[in-house]
Amino acid sequence: MIAPHPAARLVFAGATLDGAALAGQARSLAARLRAAGVARGGRFGWIGTNHPAMLAAFFAAAEIGAAMVPFNWRLSEEELRWIARDAGIALLVRGPSHAAALPGIPGLPDRAEPGAPEGGPMDPLLIGYTSGTTGRPKGAVLTQSAFAANAAAARAVFGLAPGERVLTVLPMFHVGGLNIQTVPALLHGAGVLLHDRFDADAFLDAAERDRPTLSLVVPAVMAALVAHPRWATADLSSLRAVGAGSSEVPLHLIEAFHAKGVPVQQVYGATETSPIAIAQMREEALAAPGSIGRPVPGVEARLVPGTGEIAIRGPNVMAGYWGDAAATRAALDDGWFATGDVGRIDADGRWWFTDRLKHLIISGGENISPAEVERVLAGAPGVREGAVVGRPDPRWGEVPVAVVVPAEGFEAARVLAHFEGRLARFKQPRDVVAVEALPRTALGKVAVAELRKVVAR
The missing domain is CATH 3.40.50.12780 (ANL, N-terminal domain)
Incomplete structure (x- = not known):
């Protein structure tokens, strides 16, 4: 024992x-x-x-x-x-x-x-x-x-x-x-x-x-x-x-x-x-x-x-x-x-x-599942579709960022506010980047490597 x-x-x-x-x-x-x-x-x-x-x-x-x-x-x-x-x-x-x-x-x-x-x-x-x-x-x-x-x-x-x-x-x-x-x-x-x-x-x-x-x-x-x-x-x-x-x-x-x-x-x-x-x-x-x-x-x-x-x-x-x-x-x-x-x-x-083979974001020592954040993002106002990826950050190592295809009524501030009370603060996106379409592979999956380039600009 x-x-x-x-x-x-x-x-x-x-x-x-x-x-x-x-x-x-x-x-x-x-x-x-x-x-x-x-x-x-x-x-x-x-x-x-x-x-x-x-x-x-x-x-x-x-x-x-x-x-x-x-x-x-x-x-x-x-x-x-x-x-x-x-x-x-x-x-x-x-x-x-x-x-x-x-x-x-x-x-x-x-x-x-x-x-x-x-x-x-x-x-x-x-x-x-x-x-x-x-x-x-x-x-x-x-x-x-x-x-x-x-x-x-x-x-x-x-x-x-x-x-x-x-x-x-x-x-x-x-x-x-x-x-x-x-x-x-x-x-x-x-x-x-x-x-x-x-x-x-x-x-x-x-x-x-x-x-x-x-x-x-x-x-x-x-x-x-x-x-x-x-x-x-x-x-x-x-x-x-x-x-x-x-x-x-x-x-x-x-x-x-x-x-x-x-x-x-x-x-x-x-x-x-x-x-x-x-x-x-x-x-x-x-x-x-x-x-x-x-x-x-x-x-x-x-x-x-x-x-x-x-x-x-x-x-x-x-x-x-x-x-x-x-x-x-x-x-x-x-x-x-x-x-x-x-x-x-x-x-x-x-x-x-x-x-990492797994698409995980590690921010300040905390593992963040993009899929978990994306589930909440899917219900955000003014978002047609979206994905979440890590952006390099000098303090935390990485921070989550939402990449979205806007729908009618899109406002970045409203998207960020949607996460309050639904996810821990360290999981909430620090930024929202709007794009015309999410980058995808030939098989239709979201291209994570391309997303990282998008949020790094």
């Missing part, structure tokens, strides 16, 4: 919990979940910014043998309720920041009697909803054994051990923020300095005051730090490395961290792989900036002949998509997960990300 190491330390808002105290909170929460009807094999939701209560809920799920469904609080209420229905959520644990979220879904009872731990390695522990190319998000089912395998990979990649201090600023509703460093640190007896969300000043303050040894960033976070007025004089000397991933990491951002003496260890994976699958060791981060590294111990990786698509197999790979056997069969072939990304292997055996 997954449980925090007694020597682990969790620091949040000036208060410290050791691993034993965190485990105690998890046991109490497990009792309340059982009293509310959450049994082995059951599911419950969590919503809130980063908080120790989320980690207690995670370990409570492990004790029961239940699965936690972390909700991305950036989503609209409509999107959140769709996930709740899809996952069969009958109970929601709310963090302090979202105490009034999703009214109508029951919360926890005040008290209950503790029970015996029941969770085991093959029990689902987390269902992470991730955007794909088909529109609606899919729930990747990760077992306790997948989390254990991922923690072993994290230990090998980052050298996690007692005495290490991980600074966590990325949202833990994504497996990246939760499981690349945070949960592995707690399992291996290291410390976690937890922030409720990313703030550049708070990050730099913590680096100087709390002296973390590791942290995890995405390109948008890196860009915000490098552009900050304090960057030139910031003391990052305690950081022996930062992990980075979620999308291709621009070389100029890697070089800015290296110039401060902080190696950037790229980590490649997906929600479906828990997520660590391919990663750089510290030495290779300095020797080959831009590479995603090598397959981590216990994980196999291959390039699919003909396409060069990266496929992953190992104990870290999901059990499947919740309630979607067809999508599971499409994604998993003899245990191999098809990532939708194209890669290459150089003469020294290092792996490099080169392109």
Whole structure:
């Protein structure tokens, strides 16, 4: 059963919990979940910014043998309720920041009697909803054994051990923020300095005051730090490395961290792989900036002949998509997960990300399905037909842009206003480009490459 190491330390808002105290909170929460009807094999939701209560809920799920469904609080209420229905959520644990979220879904009872731990390695522990190319998000089912395998990979990649201090600023509703460093640190007896969300000043303050040894960033976070007025004089000397991933990491951002003496260890994976699958060791981060590294111990990786698509197999790979056997069969072939990304292997055996087969937009570390945005766009006033594509953006990496064929009454402002309340803000198009006709291939499909040229003008 997954449980925090007694020597682990969790620091949040000036208060410290050791691993034993965190485990105690998890046991109490497990009792309340059982009293509310959450049994082995059951599911419950969590919503809130980063908080120790989320980690207690995670370990409570492990004790029961239940699965936690972390909700991305950036989503609209409509999107959140769709996930709740899809996952069969009958109970929601709310963090302090979202105490009034999703009214109508029951919360926890005040008290209950503790029970015996029941969770085991093959029990689902987390269902992470991730955007794909088909529109609606899919729930990747990760077992306790997948989390254990991922923690072993994290230990090998980052050298996690007692005495290490991980600074966590990325949202833990994504497996990246939760499981690349945070949960592995707690399992291996290291410390976690937890922030409720990313703030550049708070990050730099913590680096100087709390002296973390590791942290995890995405390109948008890196860009915000490098552009900050304090960057030139910031003391990052305690950081022996930062992990980075979620999308291709621009070389100029890697070089800015290296110039401060902080190696950037790229980590490649997906929600479906828990997520660590391919990663750089510290030495290779300095020797080959831009590479995603090598397959981590216990994980196999291959390039699919003909396409060069990266496929992953190992104990870290999901059990499947919740309630979607067809999508599971499409994604998993003899245990191999098809990532939708194209890669290459150089003469020294290092792996490099080169392109995406899947038409996904990655903005600030968030996956955006164009099909999901296009479904809303289809109902916008004054739009005959339309498509959505990513436009390069210096802050977010990419932002979604709608390309439309106008109908009577078309106004770009009305099209943009149509998305309010229907989709999370980060999914909403930042611009509308009107064209006489959408570019199409010989088979009639929208030509995505041509659309990208249209929005880049």
